[in-house]
Amino acid sequence: MGLLTILKKMKQKEKEVRLLMLGLDNAGKTTILKKFNGEDIDTISPTLGFNIKTLEHRGFKLNVWDVGGQKSLRSYWRNYFESTDGLIWVVDSADKRRLQDCKQELHSLLLEERLAGATLLVFANKQDLPGSLPSEEIRQALELDEIKSHHWMICGCSAVTGDNLLLGIDWIIDDIASRIFTMD
Amino acid sequence: MAASNIGNDDIEDMEFQEENLCSSSSSISDTKFDMTIGHIEDIIMDDDFQDMQQNFMEKNYVHFEDTEENKFIYTDIFKEYTDLIEKFIEDKLTARMPGFVMSEFTRQLQTRQNELSGEIFEILLTFSDFISFKEMFIDYKAEKEGRTVDFSSGFVITPCSQQLEISSQNLEPPTS
Numbered sequence: 204m205g206l207l208t209i210l211k212k213m214k215q216k217e218k219e220v221r222l223l224m225l226g227l228d229n230a231g232k233t234t235i236l237k238k239f240n241g242e243d244i245d246t247i248s249p250t251l252g253f254n255i256k257t258l259e260h261r262g263f264k265l266n267v268w269d270v271g272g273q274k275s276l277r278s279y280w281r282n283y284f285e286s287t288d289g290l291i292w293v294v295d296s297a298d299k300r301r302l303q304d305c306k307q308e309l310h311s312l313l314l315e316e317r318l319a320g321a322t323l324l325v326f327a328n329k330q331d332l333p334g335s336l337p338s339e340e341i342r343q344a345l346e347l348d349e350i351k352s353h354h355w356m357i358c359g360c361s362a363v364t365g366d367n368l369l370l371g372i373d374w375i376i377d378d379i380a381s382r383i384f385t386m387d
Numbered sequence: 388m389a390a391s392n393i394g395n396d397d398i399e400d401m402e403f404q405e406e407n408l409c410s411s412s413s414s415i416s417d418t419k420f421d422m423t424i425g426h427i428e429d430i431i432m433d434d435d436f437q438d439m440q441q442n443f444m445e446k447n448y449v450h451f452e453d454t455e456e457n458k459f460i461y462t463d464i465f466k467e468y469t470d471l472i473e474k475f476i477e478d479k480l481t482a483r484m485p486g487f488v489m490s491e492f493t494r495q496l497q498t499r500q501n502e503l504s505g506e507i508f509e510i511l512l513t514f515s516d517f518i519s520f521k522e523m524f525i526d527y528k529a530e531k532e533g534r535t536v537d538f539s540s541g542f543v544i545t546p547c548s549q550q551l552e553i554s555s556q557n558l559e560p561p562t563s
């Protein structure tokens with residue numbers, strides 16, 4: 204590890220949290236990010252690279268990274284694993300056809316060494332859509348109960364209405380904080 | 388900068404003093420640590436450093452666009468940038484301080500977590516901050532493109548900020 208990386212890591216004791224938001228394309232990652240930040244969500248196009256936002260919330264500085272989820276882009280995800288405190292996995296709860304694909308992508312992420320210490324929040328997004336599966340069914344479809352390696356929670360939400368976004372974010376911050384910031 | 392002419396003579400002086408006046412090994416390492424920080428300050432204020440930064444921006448700015456979304460290539464360029472700066476600082480320190488070992492210095496840094504305040508640390512931290520990095524390139528590009536227009540219309544606008552001055556020194560003739 205080089206000088207700059209070491210300094211950066213040392214500086215980050217000050218209530219700074221890095222969240223990485225991933226999931227299949229069209230899941231609603233960018234919409235969640237913008238909604239949470241109070242921005243307009245009507246003109247969002249598919250992400251071909253990545254977005255970063257720094258948000259202040261409850262005295263924490265959240266650095267949220269949102270990376271494009273199209274199949275051809277997923278090999279780039281690994282460039283963003285480093286130093287991740289929390290992984291937010293976003294699911295389109297109305298996209299039943301791709302749940303299998305969604306499960307596989309998630310479980311292979313959880314094997315990544317650089318994500319080993321991260322807390323996992325699953326957002327079962329698009330709960331406002333009539334045909335969407337409730338979070339309980341997403342939980343089963345993604346076999347979340349198999350996960351022993353990470354702290355996790357699933358939370359049904361809607362990026363469009365904003366429902367439950369705060370609940371999920373608050374949970375992941377609390378979990379990370381209880382692991383990291385109680386050491387001082 | 389007053390501190391910028393600390394050369395090898397001064398280092399020897401200090402080592403001499405340490406041997407004679409300071410018996411505890413911790414104060415020797417204190418002095419060496421403070422000296423290293425002083426050198427880093429000088430190194431990043433130096434023209435060589437600015438030139439290195441300018442050349443790097445010149446080589447890479449075409450990839451950058453002033454849009455909210457980031458391209459994956461920014462991440463590669465960012466990695467290259469931080470590696471370059473780390474290597475630059477390490478090489479210069481090694482040249483200035485015989486026997487300097489970076490891993491030893493970074494280990495000391497970590498034991499002094501609470502003492503690391505001051506402008507130098509702020510500056511070093513911006514080098515590893517992606518958002519600052521992107522802004523630097525967007526600014527460079529805007530300035531560059533502004534200038535291209537100036538050339539084509541036959542006017543040269545005299546830069547007014549210091550940053551503009553630095554880059555205008557390295558300005559190559561337009562290649563149209």
Ligand SMILES: Nc1nc2c(ncn2[C@@H]2O[C@H](COP(=O)(O)OP(=O)(O)OP(=O)(O)O)[C@@H](O)[C@H]2O)c(=O)[nH]1
Binds near residue numbers: 228330
């Ligand atoms: N009804 C409904 N639509 C949503 C919701 N969240 C996102 N969408 C829509 O789903 C589409 C995809 O949203 P994005 O935020 O671009 O999805 P993404 O995960 O960032 O997709 P990629 O950038 O391709 O990885 C957009 O048309 C959004 O308006 C939601 O909670 N409810």
Ligand SMILES: [Mg+2]
Binds near residue numbers: 233250270271
């Ligand atoms: Mg997106």
